Amino acid sequence: MRRTLLALARSGDGEAFRELVEPHRHELQVHCYRILGSVQDAEDLLQETLLAAWRGIGDYQERASVRTWLYRIATNRCLNALRTGSRRPHEYPAGRSEVPLPEPTHRRAEPSWLEPYPDALLGIADDVPGPEARYEARESVSLAFLAALQQLPPRQRAVLVLRDVLGFRADEVADMLDTSRNAVTSALTRARGALAQERPASDRESAPLPDSPHELRIVDEFSRAFEAGDVDAVVAMLTDDAWLTMPPLPLEYQGPEAIRHFLATVALCGKVRHVLVPTRANGQPAFGWYLRDPRTPIQHAHGLLVLTLTGDRVSALTRFHDNSLLPMFGLPRSLRIEGRADDER
Structure with a gap:
């Protein structure tokens, strides 16, 4: 055939x-x-x-x-x-924070242009990769893996994906890239070493299964706390080494106290109401983030928020500012909620 x-x-x-x-x-x-x-x-x-x-x-x-x-x-x-x-x-998104951003725990040398990938498009055939593969399909599209991968030089990045994600043999990769087997082996060794430094091993096995009752319970608890503007409740759900990142901004905040300060002074400060609409990105729970206009029933898009879960806690919050990404997730630029104009009065 x-x-x-x-x-x-x-x-x-x-x-x-x-x-x-x-x-x-x-x-x-x-x-x-x-x-x-x-x-x-x-x-x-x-x-x-x-x-x-x-x-x-x-x-x-x-x-x-x-x-x-x-x-x-x-x-x-x-x-x-x-x-x-x-x-x-x-380009950096047009929307800028109306308040100064606190000093980050870590500042990358360059912006990260990583974008989230809708789960609805993850109809991939390489979920049963070749025998050389080292990463499971779910892990190989996670934001943590992708963010670390983007820090590698392009050729090392390609070699690592072809060998460790897709499971192609070294000879096959050498043929694809018009190079030698030794060059592929050398590039892979350097890429693995750099990736291990960029992305320390995490307790991936404890992450709840996608759309499981365990995951849904955590996501619902987080959503309720965030929409209520309850900084303490949100922080109580974080792991001790949790990260808050905002690609492409090179600013990163690690640890509950650094994230608490950011939420209290930037994300959840003031009387603005937040609405989170569930979706999924990179095999992880995510939300379209909207801000409620208290004068109207209109909710304006405020980017996308992706959660990384470890056990019963949240180990990473990744905020994407670019509202143009929302249509790929089936989300609108604004929401109109009928019958709620008087809720805030």
Whole structure:
């Protein structure tokens, strides 16, 4: 069947080509996302990959599977985009804090352009990776893993994803990147060492299963405390080493007291009411964050908030300011709640 589709595609049959590559579309987009850190860039590079494959189908010599061939194209397109700076232009979100931000626990040298990935798009086929893989599918799309991955040089990033996430053999990766097996092994060793420093081992096994009663209980408790503006209740749910980050801002706050100070002086200060609308991102519970206008029943988008859970507690709060991300999660820029205009009076 595959050979028939391949022969038809080589003859110019577009429908046969689509049938040949469609099973790999979602996993290729997630692959581009892992390397680029941006959902929007990943979609652009996916389209470039499929176009390049269509144009080059006549040169495909079947030395590797169609899947491996497509990964070769996608990986090199992503590396070229990183090398030439041809990705979408990045800017800080227009919305700025109306109060000064407290001094962070840690300040990164550069902004992190990582974007969240909607769970609804995580229809990936690499959840049963090859024998070389070291990371489970759920872990390999987590924000902690992606944030650490973005700190690696692009080529090391690609090698680590191809080897440790997707489970390709060293010889296969060397062929994809037009390099030697020794170069791949060396890059992987450096990448693993850097990733271990950037992302210390965490108690991943204790994280509740997605959408389980355990997870839903924690998420509901957090949502109620946050919407009530109860800083003490929110902080009581944090682990002792919890982080608060706000990509792309290079400011990071670690520990309950640093996060308490930020919440009390910035996020939950004043009389503004907050509304959290549940969604999911990167295999983790998340919320569309809205601010209630006390003069109207309108709630204005205030970005996206993603939780990382460890046991019964929250080990990371990741706030994304960019409201343009919300439509990818099926969330509007504003909400109108009928019959609540008098709630605040």
